[in-house]
Amino acid sequence: xxxxxxxxxxxxxxxxxxxxxxxxxxxxxxxxxxxxxxxxxxxxxxxxxxxxxxxxxxxxxxxxxxxxxxxxxxxxxxxxxxxxxxxxxxxxxxxxxxxxxxxxxxxxxxxxxxxxxxxxxxxxxxxxxxxxxxxxxxxxxxxxxxxxxxxxxxxxxxxxxxxxxxxxxxxxxxxxxxxxxxxxxxxxxxxxxxxxxxxxxxxxxxxxxxxxxxxxxxxxxxxxxxxxxxxxxxxxxxxxxxxxxxxxxxxxxxxxxxxxxxxxxxxxxxxxxxxxxxxxxxxxxxxxxxxxxxxxxxxxxxxxxxxxxx
Amino acid sequence: xxxxxxxxxxxxxxxxxxxxxxxxxxxxxxxxxxxxxxxxxxxxxxxxxxxxxxxxxxxxxxxxxxxxxxxxxxxxxxxxxxxxxxxxxxxxxxxxxxxxxxxxxxxxxxxxxxxxxxxxxxxxxxxxxxxxxxxxxxxxxxxxxxxxxxxxxxxxxxxxxxxxxxxxxxxxxxxxxxxxxx
Numbered sequence: 001x002x003x004x005x006x007x008x009x010x011x012x013x014x015x016x017x018x019x020x021x022x023x024x025x026x027x028x029x030x031x032x033x034x035x036x037x038x039x040x041x042x043x044x045x046x047x048x049x050x051x052x053x054x055x056x057x058x059x060x061x062x063x064x065x066x067x068x069x070x071x072x073x074x075x076x077x078x079x080x081x082x083x084x085x086x087x088x089x090x091x092x093x094x095x096x097x098x099x100x101x102x103x104x105x106x107x108x109x110x111x112x113x114x115x116x117x118x119x120x121x122x123x124x125x126x127x128x129x130x131x132x133x134x135x136x137x138x139x140x141x142x143x144x145x146x147x148x149x150x151x152x153x154x155x156x157x158x159x160x161x162x163x164x165x166x167x168x169x170x171x172x173x174x175x176x177x178x179x180x181x182x183x184x185x186x187x188x189x190x191x192x193x194x195x196x197x198x199x200x201x202x203x204x205x206x207x208x209x210x211x212x213x214x215x216x217x218x219x220x221x222x223x224x225x226x227x228x229x230x231x232x233x234x235x236x237x238x239x240x241x242x243x244x245x246x247x248x249x250x251x252x253x254x255x256x257x258x259x260x261x262x263x264x265x266x267x268x269x270x271x272x273x274x275x276x277x278x279x280x281x282x283x284x285x286x287x288x289x290x291x292x293x294x295x296x297x298x299x300x301x302x303x304x305x306x307x308x309x310x
Numbered sequence: 311x312x313x314x315x316x317x318x319x320x321x322x323x324x325x326x327x328x329x330x331x332x333x334x335x336x337x338x339x340x341x342x343x344x345x346x347x348x349x350x351x352x353x354x355x356x357x358x359x360x361x362x363x364x365x366x367x368x369x370x371x372x373x374x375x376x377x378x379x380x381x382x383x384x385x386x387x388x389x390x391x392x393x394x395x396x397x398x399x400x401x402x403x404x405x406x407x408x409x410x411x412x413x414x415x416x417x418x419x420x421x422x423x424x425x426x427x428x429x430x431x432x433x434x435x436x437x438x439x440x441x442x443x444x445x446x447x448x449x450x451x452x453x454x455x456x457x458x459x460x461x462x463x464x465x466x467x468x469x470x471x472x473x474x475x476x477x478x479x480x481x482x483x484x485x486x487x488x489x490x491x492x
Contacts, residue, residue, distance in 0.1 A: 004394050031395040040431040043381035307387060
């Protein structure tokens with residue numbers, strides 16, 4: 001029996017963890033996947049741990065997925081949504097979190113609209129922090145579950161070619177995915193209109209392609225991102241309709257490729273924009289597997305972090 | 311470091327055979343009985359028992375599974391580092407079955423406590439029995455006693471009992487290790 005642990009106390013971003021950490025998380029998630037497919041989907045590992053889910057930004061999937069993961073591990077869970085709290089009365093982030101921690105909370109799962117919010121908090125409070133998305137910066141558990149889903153479908157991530165299509169500029173999923181896939185030895189390409197590809201992204205060692213068909217013919221896996229209209233303060237393209245015509249994936253394009261690729265989407269899907277319904281529901285799509293794997297990955301992350309004492 | 315052999319050679323084989331005959335005495339044809347080896351080292355013992363039972367009973371379908379107890383341990387966050395988990399392979403239904411839990415060494419009883427919890431996640435067995443190759447008696451921290459025992463040993467807490475198997479370590483043997491400078 002190997003005794004192993006993560007190299008970090010918090011999961012703030014993929015940037016801070018190494019390949020061994022990612023592989024340990026995957027191996028642990030394999031075990032938890034087995035647990036959540038049993039008649040009794042629960043283990044008592046975290047029964048003396050309290051976790052606060054603090055969401056300063058809307059979320060359905062991530063919040064539910066974290067909450068389910070916590071409950072499957074028998075942790076006590078408190079939920080907090082900024083919209084219904086004293087944040088709207090002018091309380092600062094540290095004050096809000098310190099008040100929650102005064103109620104003896106061991107871990108904080110936080111989503112925040114500003115990049116680096118998790119990092120900032122980790123320097124000021126004692127609890128362990130899991131970043132559930134900070135602005136356009138990182139979304140580590142999403143990247144882990146995406147890579148885990150690729151590994152499950154294709155056997156390995158190393159040597160695979162993955163294209164991330166869409167709004168790279170506003171996407172924390174894209175950054176975390178690029179870092180995670182590269183650490184596991186995959187080749188990454190980003191594809192989208194020039195306005196939505198950040199300047200200097202080639203500094204991360206990714207290929208850039210503006211032609212969707214060329215990108216799809218190159219890849220083994222296509223990760224289709226949503227256009228984040230809520231983060232776009234100016235117009236980046238003439239209309240959604242034009243975007244859908246240039247960068248939307250439909251069944252016809254998929255069937256005319258020179259090979260069978262896997263289609264992923266981190267959700268929420270805007271059907272008919274980045275991906276059409278018949279593609280989202282096709283057998284090449286692993287969107288629902290991603291959601292299932294999300295619970296197992298989050299259980300693994302929480303379990304491994306909780307096992308580290310101060 | 312001193313090593314003392316507790317069990318090896320022919321005596322090892324006779325002990326396994328004797329345990330199997332004791333099992334047959336209580337479970338006859340194993341129609342409603344399953345073997346569950348506790349991961350990782352109990353599963354080697356369970357494999358051996360399954361082979362031996364099949365050859366004695368001339369029956370190939372004795373059910374055997376492996377149970378991992380990592381997530382049910384009671385020393386989580388009390389010990390440094392975590393022990394990585396092993397796989398669970400139980401491809402049959404436990405509900406209503408007689409279950410023989412199998413482990414190589416019984417010491418404090420905490421592993422067995424965790425194993426019983428883990429087992430119940432798969433259903434409600436009719437009966438659970440415990441078989442161990444080595445019982446380190448007088449060292450229990452919980453009220454747990456085995457139903458089938460290969461050999462009992464008296465040992466100090468500082469000593470270690472190590473079971474090796476032909477399949478994995480090349481030899482069937484049980485040794486007691488003591489740190490001589492303690």
